[in-house]
Amino acid sequence: MRMTRLFAFPWVWSFIGALVVWLAAVNFTGGHGAGGMITAALSLAVFTVIVGLGQMFVITLGPGNVDLSLPANIGLASAVAMKTMDGHDSMIAVGLLAALACGAVIGLANYALIRLLRIPPIIATLSSSFIILSTDIHYGRGLQIKPPQGFADFANVKILGFPVLALFGVVLALVAWVALQRMVYGRSVLAIGQNMRAAKLAGIPVERVRLLTYTLCGALGGINGALLAGYFRGASVDIGNEYLLSSIAVVVIGGTSVAGGKANVPGIWGASLFLVLLLTMLNTFGVSAGLRLLLTGLIIVGVITAAGGHKTGR
Amino acid sequence: MTGLVPTAARPSFNTGHLLRTLLPALSMTLILLAIAWLNPRAISYFGFSLMLNLAIPIALATVAQMFVITINELDLSIGTFVGFVGCVTATWLHDAPVFGVLVLVASVGVYAGLGALIHLRNLPPIVVTLGMSFVWQGLAILVLPKPGGAAPDWLKAFMGFQTPFVPFPIIAAVVIGLVVHFGLMRSSYGAVLRGAGGNQQAIGRAGWSLLKTKVVMFALTGTFGVISGMALIGITTSGDANIGNGYTLLSIAGVILGGGEFVGGRVSPIGAVIGALTLALAASPLLTFMHIPPDWQVAANGVILITVLAARALIGRKGA
Numbered sequence: 001m002r003m004t005r006l007f008a009f010p011w012v013w014s015f016i017g018a019l020v021v022w023l024a025a026v027n028f029t030g031g032h033g034a035g036g037m038i039t040a041a042l043s044l045a046v047f048t049v050i051v052g053l054g055q056m057f058v059i060t061l062g063p064g065n066v067d068l069s070l071p072a073n074i075g076l077a078s079a080v081a082m083k084t085m086d087g088h089d090s091m092i093a094v095g096l097l098a099a100l101a102c103g104a105v106i107g108l109a110n111y112a113l114i115r116l117l118r119i120p121p122i123i124a125t126l127s128s129s130f131i132i133l134s135t136d137i138h139y140g141r142g143l144q145i146k147p148p149q150g151f152a153d154f155a156n157v158k159i160l161g162f163p164v165l166a167l168f169g170v171v172l173a174l175v176a177w178v179a180l181q182r183m184v185y186g187r188s189v190l191a192i193g194q195n196m197r198a199a200k201l202a203g204i205p206v207e208r209v210r211l212l213t214y215t216l217c218g219a220l221g222g223i224n225g226a227l228l229a230g231y232f233r234g235a236s237v238d239i240g241n242e243y244l245l246s247s248i249a250v251v252v253i254g255g256t257s258v259a260g261g262k263a264n265v266p267g268i269w270g271a272s273l274f275l276v277l278l279l280t281m282l283n284t285f286g287v288s289a290g291l292r293l294l295l296t297g298l299i300i301v302g303v304i305t306a307a308g309g310h311k312t313g314r
Numbered sequence: 315m316t317g318l319v320p321t322a323a324r325p326s327f328n329t330g331h332l333l334r335t336l337l338p339a340l341s342m343t344l345i346l347l348a349i350a351w352l353n354p355r356a357i358s359y360f361g362f363s364l365m366l367n368l369a370i371p372i373a374l375a376t377v378a379q380m381f382v383i384t385i386n387e388l389d390l391s392i393g394t395f396v397g398f399v400g401c402v403t404a405t406w407l408h409d410a411p412v413f414g415v416l417v418l419v420a421s422v423g424v425y426a427g428l429g430a431l432i433h434l435r436n437l438p439p440i441v442v443t444l445g446m447s448f449v450w451q452g453l454a455i456l457v458l459p460k461p462g463g464a465a466p467d468w469l470k471a472f473m474g475f476q477t478p479f480v481p482f483p484i485i486a487a488v489v490i491g492l493v494v495h496f497g498l499m500r501s502s503y504g505a506v507l508r509g510a511g512g513n514q515q516a517i518g519r520a521g522w523s524l525l526k527t528k529v530v531m532f533a534l535t536g537t538f539g540v541i542s543g544m545a546l547i548g549i550t551t552s553g554d555a556n557i558g559n560g561y562t563l564l565s566i567a568g569v570i571l572g573g574g575e576f577v578g579g580r581v582s583p584i585g586a587v588i589g590a591l592t593l594a595l596a597a598s599p600l601l602t603f604m605h606i607p608p609d610w611q612v613a614a615n616g617v618i619l620i621t622v623l624a625a626r627a628l629i630g631r632k633g634a
Contacts, residue, residue: 126566128616130563244444252438252441
């Protein structure tokens with residue numbers, strides 16, 4: 001009975017999926033590097049978790065709400081962080097704050113476009129991503145800017161095989177869960193996603209909540225850019241490219257409704273681990289780049305097809 | 315006496331509506347005027363042939379995107395799909411035409427199947443097509459691991475055709491716009507297809523199959539994607555797995571510039587073609603003439619998009 005109740009949670013499936021691909025990879029290597037794989041997966045998954053949480057809040061606002069500017073945002077914030085730190089350990093905190101502010105401003109600008117031009121968020125964030133991308137190319141000058149040693153060490157440090165950044169990701173997910181389930185802000189996001197008109201009539205400051213959500217998503221993208229630059233020891237224009245697909249995919253695979261009004265925080269972690277371990281598995285199998293892309297795409301479409309089908313209506 | 319003034323000054327709904335319809339053409343005219351002012355020599359047969367060289371594949375991809383947007387869906391894989399078609403065109407269609415044609419027809423079948431899948435399982439099109447973008451890119455790399463290959467001779471000859479008086483890209487754009495306009499806006503089944511985006515329930519209750527409308531629209535997207543990829547290879551004469559990547563965003567921007575809307579089945583084929591031409595014109599010729607550094611060329615697309623949308627919002631407010 002307890003098992004059936006556990007399976008009723010949508011996020012359980014994403015963790016099962018992660019476990020299955022990990023077992024497949026471990027089985028292939030004959031047990032070699034099983035622990036290392038988990039450590040590596042945790043360190044990489046945390047980046048998807050950070051932007052996935054931001055995207056989750058945005059998507060939960062209802063149909064049509066999505067942030068397509070995250071990749072450009074991450075790229076620009078990584079350059080801003082690295083330029084601000086300028087290789088000095090003493091500037092790490094300032095650089096992180098700068099990246100956070102840069103992301104928040106981008107989120108704010110996205111919301112301004114949506115509100116002032118009354119255009120769908122997809123088009124607003126798409127247009128802004130063009131401009132952010134150009135700004136990044138101009139600002140970063142296409143150079144790889146190195147992080148300070150202390151920051152790079154921090155981004156890569158592990159305690160008993162558990163990456164410190166992953167710990168940060170877990171704490172962030174806990175905070176997001178509390179914000180979503182126990183705070184007025186989160187309940188407002190859910191209410192707006194379920195029925196914007198009803199939420200407005202119930203006295204929820206709809207526009208203020210939307211503004212806050214887009215800004216939050218942008219800020220998380222900014223922080224992610226700084227951390228990525230630390231982890232990969234350098235900022236670059238295309239550092240955030242893969243997070244367009246993965247940020248949306250983890251939200252959906254994790255059990256959050258694309259129709260809005262229903263969010264799932266643990267699922268973000270499960271789905272992120274699943275995606276990263278999937279890539280690890282394909283790498284251990286030694287497949288070519290083309291085949292890896294093909295299989296990744298097919299598995300994502302397959303998982304969405306299996307997980308989809310909730311008749312939530314529009 | 316003064317009492318007569320307010321009625322005359324009040325903008326009627328029709329003026330707003332007319333302005334909205336003319337906005338795509340207006341923005342293209344503005345871009346053309348800017349080009350003519352910066353470099354009068356560009357406004358000539360050869361000038362247009364050069365400037366609009368790559369406009370035809372972009373216009374075709376934009377029309378492809380427009381079909382799915384009509385039914386409130388979105389295709390984020392059209393760019394990599396165009397790249398995949400390009401790779402097949404530059405290899406199999408050249409070396410083994412029958413097999414090449416079969417592969418391209420099958421890929422349109424995949425699109426039709428996606429439409430059915432998205433409808434039957436109620437899936438989010440953004441995620442499905444994002445996943446498919448990986449599939450097409452992966453296939454493209456498998457077909458053509460390194461840039462190369464060769465376009466079939468007949469395709470090169472067709473795309474390089476020199477028409478008298480009016481440059482080929484302009485004639486092609488007019489033909490594409492008119493064909494799609496009459497098919498989608500003037501035919502009776504076209505009205506049903508648009509209705510599936512405007513009011514699903516009404517179309518369903520009137521006895522039309524919603525599944526069929528989705529399958530038809532996705533198949534049309536696939537078909538125009540195939541033509542776009544082939545046209546692109548006819549111009550570039552060789553293939554590259556990444557050749558179409560930019561088309562995803564360009565095609566969405568083109569549809570919106572052309573007056574299309576994301577929901578409600580409100581699209582305009584002629585507007586979409588004009589939107590694509592505007593982006594193609596603005597993308598490089600204008601910026602090169604204006605001495606805008608290449609860093610900011612991507613931003614120019616964003617600025618044009620935002621400017622046109624701002625103008626539309628302004629007109630909408632007045633017209634309401």
